[in-house]
Amino acid sequence: MNFYSLQLLKKLGFKKFFNIAVLSILASIFELFGIGSIGPFINIVNDPSSVSESKYLQYFIKNLNIETQNILLYFGLVLIFIFIFINIYKAGLFYLQTKIALNYSAKMSVSLFKKYLDNEYYFYLIRNSNELAKNIFSECQLIGNDIIKNALVILSQVIIAIFIISFCIYLNPALGLAMILFGVSYYLLIYGSLKKWLKKFGESQLYHSTNRWRVITESFNSIKEVKVFNFSKHLESFFLSETNKWTNNKISYALVVTLPRFLIEVIGVIFLVSLTLFLINFENEKNVISFIAVYSFAILRLFPVLQQIYMAFTSLKGAQSRIKLIYEDLNNKNLSNSKKNKININLNNSIEFKNINYKYQKGNFQLKNISIKINTGEIFGITGQSGSGKSSFIDLLLGLLIPQSGKIYIDNKEVNLKDYTSYKNNFSYVPQDVFIFADTLKNNLTFDFENNLPDETLLKKTIKKSNLNNFIDNLDKGLETPMHDKGIDISGGQKQRIGIARAIYSDRKITIFDESTSSLDSETELEIMKQIEENKKDKIFVIISHKKSTLKFCDKIAFFKNGEIERVSPYNEKDSYFKNLSD
Ligand SMILES: Nc1ncnc2c1ncn2[C@@H]1O[C@H](COP(=O)(O)OP(=O)(O)OP(=O)(O)O)[C@@H](O)[C@H]1O
Numbered sequence: 001m002n003f004y005s006l007q008l009l010k011k012l013g014f015k016k017f018f019n020i021a022v023l024s025i026l027a028s029i030f031e032l033f034g035i036g037s038i039g040p041f042i043n044i045v046n047d048p049s050s051v052s053e054s055k056y057l058q059y060f061i062k063n064l065n066i067e068t069q070n071i072l073l074y075f076g077l078v079l080i081f082i083f084i085f086i087n088i089y090k091a092g093l094f095y096l097q098t099k100i101a102l103n104y105s106a107k108m109s110v111s112l113f114k115k116y117l118d119n120e121y122y123f124y125l126i127r128n129s130n131e132l133a134k135n136i137f138s139e140c141q142l143i144g145n146d147i148i149k150n151a152l153v154i155l156s157q158v159i160i161a162i163f164i165i166s167f168c169i170y171l172n173p174a175l176g177l178a179m180i181l182f183g184v185s186y187y188l189l190i191y192g193s194l195k196k197w198l199k200k201f202g203e204s205q206l207y208h209s210t211n212r213w214r215v216i217t218e219s220f221n222s223i224k225e226v227k228v229f230n231f232s233k234h235l236e237s238f239f240l241s242e243t244n245k246w247t248n249n250k251i252s253y254a255l256v257v258t259l260p261r262f263l264i265e266v267i268g269v270i271f272l273v274s275l276t277l278f279l280i281n282f283e284n285e286k287n288v289i290s291f292i293a294v295y296s297f298a299i300l301r302l303f304p305v306l307q308q309i310y311m312a313f314t315s316l317k318g319a320q321s322r323i324k325l326i327y328e329d330l331n332n333k334n335l336s337n338s339k340k341n342k343i344n345i346n347l348n349n350s351i352e353f354k355n356i357n358y359k360y361q362k363g364n365f366q367l368k369n370i371s372i373k374i375n376t377g378e379i380f381g382i383t384g385q386s387g388s389g390k391s392s393f394i395d396l397l398l399g400l401l402i403p404q405s406g407k408i409y410i411d412n413k414e415v416n417l418k419d420y421t422s423y424k425n426n427f428s429y430v431p432q433d434v435f436i437f438a439d440t441l442k443n444n445l446t447f448d449f450e451n452n453l454p455d456e457t458l459l460k461k462t463i464k465k466s467n468l469n470n471f472i473d474n475l476d477k478g479l480e481t482p483m484h485d486k487g488i489d490i491s492g493g494q495k496q497r498i499g500i501a502r503a504i505y506s507d508r509k510i511t512i513f514d515e516s517t518s519s520l521d522s523e524t525e526l527e528i529m530k531q532i533e534e535n536k537k538d539k540i541f542v543i544i545s546h547k548k549s550t551l552k553f554c555d556k557i558a559f560f561k562n563g564e565i566e567r568v569s570p571y572n573e574k575d576s577y578f579k580n581l582s583d
């Protein structure tokens with residue numbers, strides 16, 4: 001077991017392992033008892049007179065009033081019951097092991113989801129969201145199986161093996177030792193020579209399964225482009241080739257883990273036949289048969305146990321890269337906001353950026369020397385070419401990205417936004433592309449998923465202000481209408497109005513619109529802008545736009561160019577910049 005598997009095991013708690021260990025020891029004792037009772041049974045079959053030689057059997061016969069000729073029948077029945085009991089017990093043990101493993105998978109996927117969600121926004125810029133989904137969904141499931149179940153298998157099977165081995169050594173020390181030495185070194189040799197291959201197998205399995213997952217999610221997320229540009233053939237063949245590689249890899253793995261079993265079975269039989277032939281020449285024939293019977297049974301039990309231990313180890317080795325990945329994600333402290341100041345930070349009058357600089361980890365884009373002050377009561381416009389850094393600036397304003405240098409003042413007091421989780425509560429935000437959740441329209445407007453007790457008067461006002469009345473009146477179920485998971489059912493403009501309604505309903509101090517009126521007809525847009533103007537007295541509105549009709553309403557406008565603010569000035573009809581803009 002490697003470091004990562006052990007660490008993940010530790011999280012489960014050792015008490016459960018202790019319980020399973022105790023139950024496994026009991027299983028071995030029962031198993032041994034079962035094996036041990038086969039010898040006497042064969043003895044009686046072989047020589048019924050031997051009953052009289054056994055004191056114990058005589059004792060039972062006398063006390064239970066059993067007739068001597070029926071002893072075989074009774075003994076047989078007892079043997080059957082012993083094995084029924086052993087197997088019911090083992091089934092129960094298997095159930096417990098499976099339960100622990102699957103519960104662990106479930107627990108791990110829930111904590112991983114939480115861990116990912118609690119990360120800073122920055123985390124999502126550097127990680128692929130499809131991969132995160134796959135880790136939560138499929139890797140955790142596999143790991144539960146790989147580590148927990150295999151560790152339990154190793155634990156219980158090693159105990160069983162020790163019992164069987166001790167029994168064989170007790171029967172005949174030299175023979176027992178020789179057998180165990182052979183069995184163990186056989187599997188160690190195979191495992192040792194496959195170690196490197198198993199690691200590579202694990203890495204390539206992870207690689208191909210990530211690719212398979214990625215192509216599926218990307219296909220469905222871009223289904224319109226796929227249809228229009230007609231590249232489904234390319235996606236299909238990529239998926240096919242990745243699936244083939246993944247499957248072939250798995251077939252090789254299945255062979256590698258199973259083949260040793262066939263060989264060792266043959267070797268076991270050769271060993272037994274030679275042993276029988278050898279012994280029969282030296283020993284009393286009667287003793288030999290029961291000895292061989294017990295030995296064959298022990299060997300037939302021991303080799304599958306060794307095989308299981310071997311398979312558990314190979315499976316752990318094969319899963320190593322996956323285990324490492326999940327372990328690192330679960331334990332990564334840098335990316336989560338664990339130590340945040342719980343103090344509320346309320347913005348009352350203004351927010352100011354002074355000489356703020358920000359550079360993305362990837363790429364060369366930089367926001368340079370951003371200095372800007374936004375006051376309550378203002379509609380603050382932001383404009384500039386595509387790629388000039390407007391959305392990046394908004395991410396800094398929202399506290400989603402943390403600047404590398406410069407100062408931020410709230411109500412003229414310097415603050416380090418990194419220290420406050422509650423800072424974001426000052427904002428509502430309407431993004432460029434509004435996301436619709438697979439829930440009712442009402443919950444999509446209020447985000448009140450849990451209580452479902454929205455403020456009805458505020459909701460009514462919101463619907464009016466965001467011009468959604470007509471849209472809702474035309475729906476059979478009105479506000480209770482379920483929305484499609486990706487909002488395919490509704491138009492771009494309707495989506496934007498839902499986004500705007502969310503912002504109005506949440507009633508925060510600062511509202512940010514990132515080109516949120518681009519899909520609206522001019523009449524609707526005008527009405528919404530008028531609403532904003534009426535409500536601006538004790539609020540701040542920050543609006544990114546390229547449209548004259550929107551920028552007209554702004555008290556100040558910041559002009560972005562190549563990551564810098566060129567100037568901040570009020571709207572002016574005659575300004576040459578606006579001449580080139582559309583209405
Ligand atoms: N996560 C990121 N990592 C690296 N570079 C990024 C990242 N996000 C954006 N950029 C780069 O930052 C620059 C500014 O992007 P931004 O989205 O801020 O522009 P924008 O002004 O909002 O443009 P648009 O009007 O098209 O929305 C772009 O050159 C973009 O490639």
Ligand SMILES: [Mg+2]
Binds near residue numbers: 391392514
């Ligand atoms: Mg943008």
